Amino acid sequence: MIMNYELSTADSILALFETTKAERESFVNDVVYRLETGNVDPLKIHLQVKAMEEIIARLTDRKKYPATAKVYSDHLLFAAELNGREFMFRNAKFSIRETGTAYDFSRCGDSLLKCLQSRYDAVKKDLDERKEFLKSIPVTGITNVDELTGEVEKIYPPSKSSTTSVTVTLK
DSSP states (O other), rough: OGGGGGGOOOHHHHHGGGGOOOHHHHHHHHHHHHHHHHHHHHHHHHEEEHHHHHHHHHHHHHSSSSHHHHHHHHHHHHHHHTTEEEEEEEEEEEEOOOOOOOOOOTTTOHHHHHHHHHHHHHHHHHHHHHHHHHHTTTOOOOEETTTTTTTTEEEOOOOOOOOOOOOOOOO
């Protein structure tokens, strides 16, 4: 338990999750079963899941937590390189690969690319503005005259759907 952190180390706590695919599936099925039978508090389970997600993000999300994720990633890569490009470790296959390739076109000096990017930016701006306008239309619709064809049309707002869920803000 994290509350008894002084009695354990982070790696010994994480060792509890060193499981096979079948064990992870069994764990999830057990949680669902306990929820269905009323043996666990769904609020407590969700709080614990959200806390685990935050811990994982702080270790792996380079955009949101660049400092901790970089240190974690650097140490992981160093340790993996000692074992080769592909290797088995406990119940998992590890591979060192290039991921997240990004290209920076700002130094290409291509005038056609600049022209296309400008046109794209303008069209994207117009498209976003039109979508915002359509969202503001009353459900009954409005009459509109197409500026290109002169046709009169009745336009309606987009259909909208949403999902109700519980959000948690960790403190």
